[in-house]
Amino acid sequence: MSGKTGSPAVDFELQDADGRVHRLADYAGDWLLLVFHRHLG
Amino acid sequence: MRQRESELESLDVRVAVVTFELGPLAAAYVRETNLRWPLLVDESRRLYAAYDMHQGRVWDVWGPATWWAYVKLMVKGRLPRRPHSDVNQLGGDVLVDPAGVVRLHHVGNGPADRPSVQSLLDVVSSSVKRKPNARS
Numbered sequence: 233m234s235g236k237t238g239s240p241a242v243d244f245e246l247q248d249a250d251g252r253v254h255r256l257a258d259y260a261g262d263w264l265l266l267v268f269h270r271h272l273g
Numbered sequence: 274m275r276q277r278e279s280e281l282e283s284l285d286v287r288v289a290v291v292t293f294e295l296g297p298l299a300a301a302y303v304r305e306t307n308l309r310w311p312l313l314v315d316e317s318r319r320l321y322a323a324y325d326m327h328q329g330r331v332w333d334v335w336g337p338a339t340w341w342a343y344v345k346l347m348v349k350g351r352l353p354r355r356p357h358s359d360v361n362q363l364g365g366d367v368l369v370d371p372a373g374v375v376r377l378h379h380v381g382n383g384p385a386d387r388p389s390v391q392s393l394l395d396v397v398s399s400s401v402k403r404k405p406n407a408r409s
């Protein structure tokens with residue numbers, strides 16, 4: 233595990249590939265797995 | 274990861290994939306892979322940086338573990354896609370609990386360096402078991 237374990241998640245507001253906005257708050261109450269790609273492909 | 278999608282869903286884990294690559298590439302990727310999870314575009318890489326996912330070292334990105342990962346893909350009949358952008362950008366996984374606390378934070382040294390899905394499930398399962406009983 234790395235240094236952010238135990239810390240509050242970083243807030244974000246990002247668009248998805250269809251242009252819909254996603255915020256961290258949208259996932260409140262659920263487990264959320266963020267999978268960061270190195271690059272597509 | 275996608276093979277364990279049903280297990281993640283049974284544990285009520287939502288998944289969001291993050292890329293730094295621009296909209297058209299991202300949209301094409303979703304179409305070509307039939308990705309069922311949202312693909313969030315972090316063009317500025319602010320979220321990447323916030324989770325310490327910066328530029329990898331050449332040895333980490335192109336070392337033996339990377340080549341072995343690509344060989345395994347090819348054996349499965351999946352040819353690696355030719356990258357069109359920054360191949361040195363590190364990736365990783367961040368698991369956030371329902372209260373918004375990071376419970377697993379993994380920065381990969383290369384493409385082969387990812388936590389197993391079982392380890393992710395173990396974090397969720399152990400947290401659920403520790404949940405206090407609701408008061409009446």
